[in-house]
Amino acid sequence: MKPAQFETHEPNTVEEAVSLLESLDDRAILAGGQSMVPMLRFRLAVPETVIDINAIDGLDYLEEDDEWLRIGALARHADVEESDLVAEQYGSFADTAPLVADPQIRNRGTVAGAIAQADPKGDWGSVLLAHEGEIVAQGPDGERVIPAADFFLLPYDTTLDENELITEIRVPTPAPREGSAYHKLKRKVGDYAMAGSAARLVLDEDGRIETATIGLTAVDITNVRATDAEDHLEGERPGSEVFKRAGELAAEQSNPESDEHGDAGYKERMVNVLTQRALGDAAERAGLVKRRVSQ
Numbered sequence: 001m002k003p004a005q006f007e008t009h010e011p012n013t014v015e016e017a018v019s020l021l022e023s024l025d026d027r028a029i030l031a032g033g034q035s036m037v038p039m040l041r042f043r044l045a046v047p048e049t050v051i052d053i054n055a056i057d058g059l060d061y062l063e064e065d066d067e068w069l070r071i072g073a074l075a076r077h078a079d080v081e082e083s084d085l086v087a088e089q090y091g092s093f094a095d096t097a098p099l100v101a102d103p104q105i106r107n108r109g110t111v112a113g114a115i116a117q118a119d120p121k122g123d124w125g126s127v128l129l130a131h132e133g134e135i136v137a138q139g140p141d142g143e144r145v146i147p148a149a150d151f152f153l154l155p156y157d158t159t160l161d162e163n164e165l166i167t168e169i170r171v172p173t174p175a176p177r178e179g180s181a182y183h184k185l186k187r188k189v190g191d192y193a194m195a196g197s198a199a200r201l202v203l204d205e206d207g208r209i210e211t212a213t214i215g216l217t218a219v220d221i222t223n224v225r226a227t228d229a230e231d232h233l234e235g236e237r238p239g240s241e242v243f244k245r246a247g248e249l250a251a252e253q254s255n256p257e258s259d260e261h262g263d264a265g266y267k268e269r270m271v272n273v274l275t276q277r278a279l280g281d282a283a284e285r286a287g288l289v290k291r292r293v294s295q
């Protein structure tokens with residue numbers, strides 16, 4: 001099917017894009033187009049105007065400062081995949097990028113677009129939740145920062161205002177003795193997750209778990225935190241027994257639906273296994289994050 005006709009605007013600045021959002025009634029933002037173009041083609045979206053943000057300069061960054069890893073709204077999945085900084089310090093991001101879709105989609109699709117799309121099967125939402133990240137949005141009244149925990153409402157529905165443009169996704173730089181990881185089960189290469197688990201651990205000087213954060217993919221109506229498992233882990237020493245119980249608690253708290261790829265019980269068991277694996281890798285990496293420990 002061909003898309004219905006629409007006009008296109010290509011703003012050169014964030015301000016111009018926001019002003020278009022405010023002045024036009026029936027419009028949609030286009031970033032990488034990897035979700036939007038299929039929606040246009042199948043007429044799931046029939047906007048009068050498409051605001052293509054790709055001509056906005058300076059939004060394609062992936063950089064770190066003292067506080068944050070900052071991912072600009074036009075940074076592609078492939079930019080994360082190819083980043084040495086990510087490979088060295090952000091285990092769950094390094095795990096996730098090559099697991100998103102296929103190389104063609106990763107070359108165009110953006111992390112911010114995936115977060116805006118709010119597909120519960122999307123991988124970045126759970127990683128962002130596990131890192132207690134934030135969404136930076138620009139609207140007519142200025143900038144607004146939305147914690148990931150407050151962002152996802154329903155499948156494809158978020159707390160982003162209709163006149164706001166996401167300009168940046170950001171996560172805190174790793175603490176000393178922090179490690180993270182992402183594990184995903186998919187039917188075949190390039191597929192969305194049947195289940196996924198992102199885990200982040202911060203150990204104290206004594207080697208106990210000071211902070212545990214876990215985000216789950218594709219097993220509820222949005223990406224969700226596995227808070228019971230997190231509570232169980234905090235104060236414990238990392239190890240297979242404590243991770244086993246955390247996996248069980250994450251599975252109990254998940255709420256997957258049966259579909260053609262597997263029934264709900266199978267997916268719950270997968271949440272258990274994937275969470276244990278993500279925790280194991282996160283714990284190992286927590287011992288390997290040397291840079292800030294030695295500062």
Ligand SMILES: Cc1cc2nc3c(=O)[nH]c(=O)nc-3n(C[C@H](O)[C@H](O)[C@H](O)COP(=O)(O)OP(=O)(O)OC[C@H]3O[C@@H](n4cnc5c(N)ncnc54)[C@H](O)[C@@H]3O)c2cc1C
Binds near residue numbers: 073113
């Ligand atoms: C076959 C296929 C397989 C896929 N597999 C996976 C997968 O395994 N894991 C995964 O996580 N994702 C997967 N995706 C989704 C992929 O990650 C997309 O790139 C992503 O969902 C959308 O990013 P985009 O930049 O292409 O956004 P677009 O398609 O351009 O936009 C998506 C939505 O976000 C809005 N939007 C985009 N940018 C902004 C912004 N800056 N501010 C406000 N709103 C914005 C758009 O208006 C639109 O509603 C898959 C997609 C396809 C087609």
